[in-house]
Amino acid sequence: MIPREARSHQPPGDHTARGTVRGVGDEKPDLAELEPAELAAVVTALGAKPFHAKQIYRWLHRRGREQFGGMTDLSRSFRTRLEEACTITTPAVTSRERSSDGTQKFLFTLGDGRTIESVFIPDTPALTFCVSTQVGCAMRCGFCLTGQMGLARHLTAGEIAGQVRVLARELELQDTRFNIVLMGMGEPLHNYDATMKALRMLAAPEGLALTPKRVTLSTVGLLPAMARLSEEPWIPNLAVSLHATTDRVRHELIPTSRHLRLSDLITACRRFPLKHRDRITFEYVLLDGVNDTSADATRLAGLLRGLRAKVNLLPLNEAPGIPFSRPSDQQVDRFARSLARGGITVSVRKSRGRDIRAACGQLIVDGGPRGASAPDVLRGL
Numbered sequence: 001m002i003p004r005e006a007r008s009h010q011p012p013g014d015h016t017a018r019g020t021v022r023g024v025g026d027e028k029p030d031l032a033e034l035e036p037a038e039l040a041a042v043v044t045a046l047g048a049k050p051f052h053a054k055q056i057y058r059w060l061h062r063r064g065r066e067q068f069g070g071m072t073d074l075s076r077s078f079r080t081r082l083e084e085a086c087t088i089t090t091p092a093v094t095s096r097e098r099s100s101d102g103t104q105k106f107l108f109t110l111g112d113g114r115t116i117e118s119v120f121i122p123d124t125p126a127l128t129f130c131v132s133t134q135v136g137c138a139m140r141c142g143f144c145l146t147g148q149m150g151l152a153r154h155l156t157a158g159e160i161a162g163q164v165r166v167l168a169r170e171l172e173l174q175d176t177r178f179n180i181v182l183m184g185m186g187e188p189l190h191n192y193d194a195t196m197k198a199l200r201m202l203a204a205p206e207g208l209a210l211t212p213k214r215v216t217l218s219t220v221g222l223l224p225a226m227a228r229l230s231e232e233p234w235i236p237n238l239a240v241s242l243h244a245t246t247d248r249v250r251h252e253l254i255p256t257s258r259h260l261r262l263s264d265l266i267t268a269c270r271r272f273p274l275k276h277r278d279r280i281t282f283e284y285v286l287l288d289g290v291n292d293t294s295a296d297a298t299r300l301a302g303l304l305r306g307l308r309a310k311v312n313l314l315p316l317n318e319a320p321g322i323p324f325s326r327p328s329d330q331q332v333d334r335f336a337r338s339l340a341r342g343g344i345t346v347s348v349r350k351s352r353g354r355d356i357r358a359a360c361g362q363l364i365v366d367g368g369p370r371g372a373s374a375p376d377v378l379r380g381l
């Protein structure tokens, strides 16, 4: 008998996405959705020894092997049994585009036919995978194409971890150190359970053994979820999308933040647990004439004073449909210097993959349905 929880494609506690992925109604457990202990329960329910779960986990997550037939250290009869009783769902690479700067954008098709994008950035300075956590996004940031899609659905843990597994395999980086940023499509903390389960799966020693230092989670600042995150045993680096220095401007740029005061967000950041030498990254999209004045720079330095923080300035990646402009390089430089004079560690992010629409805020899948409205999905966060 396969344990009931192992049959679900959706992590326990997350009901939003249920019913949208391939295999619903299919009684076969999807091994790509399971943490090591859950996989061990499935393997023992099939009458095999628990150590076979480690072998399967290694094949799947470290070697990217998704066919039971290729798991050659398992007996032939057990592989046949697995074929009959289990399944492995994998995001399929539908297209792969290369930018002139080396960035690559992958379009994945999921089991239910929906599509998401992930990006490989070869030198930031480390190798970095930028991964999605939702199809679309409910936050509707005014400068982001993904936000214009609305939320179609959450990704499952297996779909989040699956992007990493497939990227590592396609790029032949399975034996190389790389970083992961949860900055693709979606707000990771809005899909909390699946995101954290995916991180546990990626951190498992039998798999890719990712350490928290190599993962950065970006959020617009969902306070209850940030408080939950601060209690986790495995806490990734935190990046907070700030983008404004007054509540009025922030509420305009991130409509779903209307219930949140900047002062409360900064207080939550001050409480967030940081290990020795760690800092919170504050992301700040620079929009010409909106949030790039010298008064903004002064206010930003004041807001972050005393915090272990660094600011990442992102001059807007302009795109059709985005009603803002990119400031001049001189203005970006002035803003950065002003912050530095205010004692803030600051960097200006070089835009990567703009020619293939892989840069920050440019991820959008064609024909994506307009999903649930932000107030609907944010209720109860």
Ligand code: SF4
Binding pocket: 137, 138, 139, 140, 141, 144, 145, 146, 147, 148, 184, 185, 186, 187, 220, 361
């Ligand atoms: S910037 Fe991030 S949080 Fe905002 S709409 Fe885009 S994907 Fe969502």
